[in-house]
Amino acid sequence: MAESIVLLGLISKRAELSGLIDRYRKQINQLELEIACLDTTIELFSPGYDTQSIKPKRYRRKNTFFKVGESGKEIFDVLRKAGKPLNTSEIAKIIMNEKGFDQVFEKPLKATVLTTLRNYHKKGMVEVIGRDRNTSCIWALVP
Template structure:
């Protein structure tokens, strides 16, 4: 048969998708058990709670962060630093804390933009300050 290579490729792709589906079903089952456990705990403390009024919250996209997560990591990095940190150093600290590969240039650039926005917002609120500027390199520290 002259379509053997096509059939072989399609069979491999089907097997891959079926495997991913099995993993997804297992994850759904685990999440359903976790949700039932949380619901039971809520009912222990508040028997008349309306659990249907609790809206589902989407998890952050891959590489995304929960609200305040980046700020907390930035603040921890600045608190733990012996001196001022450059934006690059703060970005590296954030990526390391989140388990992100620091060798991915595109991811580093995206994270650096998020860190710069975070630092700008923290500066506006008076929490951090620019310590020095040398060319395009800014150093940051906690406000005194």
């Protein structure tokens, strides 16, 4: 009996995944048709335009940890309260504790914190003052 339950579960999962593949193939076919129509329209407005040179737009996953602008505010608050430079992991762990995030989110949250810090570094709002033993950047607020 246990084998048949397991087997039924596996068959059900396979059927589900096959259905998803079929659905996404149909969506891809529809999108390719729409691109072909757009290419034809572009050709009408600009004969000879190389539509193959148009780079695809990158889609990023939505950040589920913070609302828009909230990550920077949280990071600045952590650095201000600490009163000393911190590395990326320390900042992420403090935010995890303050927001009550589970430990499983440490790696993606750390990546989000690092991306936010890099963006603010480009804007001159935070600075890298060194690296720790793990070669993680040590960040400080720009005075």
